[in-house]
Amino acid sequence: MHWRMSFAEWEKGRGDGNRSHLHERALTDPPPGLVCYLDDEPVGWVAVGDRSEYPRMQRSPVMRPVDDTTAWVISCLYVSAPHRGARLQTPMIHAACDFATGHGISAVDAYPVDPPKGKRAGADNAMTGIASAFRAAGFKELARPKPDRPVMRRKLTTTT
Numbered sequence: 001m002h003w004r005m006s007f008a009e010w011e012k013g014r015g016d017g018n019r020s021h022l023h024e025r026a027l028t029d030p031p032p033g034l035v036c037y038l039d040d041e042p043v044g045w046v047a048v049g050d051r052s053e054y055p056r057m058q059r060s061p062v063m064r065p066v067d068d069t070t071a072w073v074i075s076c077l078y079v080s081a082p083h084r085g086a087r088l089q090t091p092m093i094h095a096a097c098d099f100a101t102g103h104g105i106s107a108v109d110a111y112p113v114d115p116p117k118g119k120r121a122g123a124d125n126a127m128t129g130i131a132s133a134f135r136a137a138g139f140k141e142l143a144r145p146k147p148d149r150p151v152m153r154r155k156l157t158t159t160t
Contacts, residue, residue, distance in 0.1 A: 007056070030103055036079070036092050043083045047076035048096040048108065063111040063128075066143045066151050071107040072100045077129035089133035097137065101156045109142075110134050110152045 025032050032053075036044030051073045057063040065071075074096050079088050093110075100108050113121045114131035121130055131141075131150050139152040 030099075033076070034092070034095055034099060036088060036095070038083065038088075042080075044079040044088055044092055045076065046074060046078075046092045046096045048072055048074050048099060051109070057111070062145045062149045063151075065109070069107055069109075069153070070105075071109045071153065072103075072105045074108060074110045074129065076127050077112075077133075078127065087133075089129055090136045093129070093133060093137035093139075097154055097156055106156050108139075108154050108156065110139060110154075111149060112152065114148050114150050116148065 022032070030049070032049050033045060033047035035042050036046065049072055051058065051065065051071055054073055054075055057073060057075060058065065074093065077089055077092060079086070079092075097108050110129060112129040112131040112134050113126055115121045131152065134152045134154075137154065139154045141150045142153050143151040145151065
């Protein structure tokens with residue numbers, strides 16, 4: 001819900017309020033993302049949806065659209081701590097793109113962090129994903145508004 005509401009709304013709903021908003025949003029179609037399972041255990045989350053659902057991203061100098069292409073956005077990638085380093089982000093990104101394709105979407109944008117070589121992204125900015133995982137999933141860089149923040153896109157082949 002972080003990108004779906006103003007900072008004031010986010011702060012006001014911190015905790016149970018934001019969880020309640022996400023639960024309500026999850027009951028709509030399409031849902032706001034996908035849960036990643038290993039065996040029967042949920043271990044990750046990828047939020048994906050229409051760019052119009054993310055007003056904070058649209059206002060951000062780093063995450064606003066770089067062109068007029070109609071695209072969905074991967075706004076969040078989360079992998080639970082015990083499973084980090086297991087290379088789950090790339091398959092989660094593929095799943096989000098497949099999900100978008102199934103809804104007739106022809107492009108998905110992302111705003112991951114691209115830490116300098118030899119450095120790891122901090123938890124405070126890794127929530128949008130890691131650029132190397134997006135590259136591995138077929139995303140191409142469109143712009144780089146900050147040295148560590150590429151704007152990336154994957155064009156999708158839709159089935160009609």
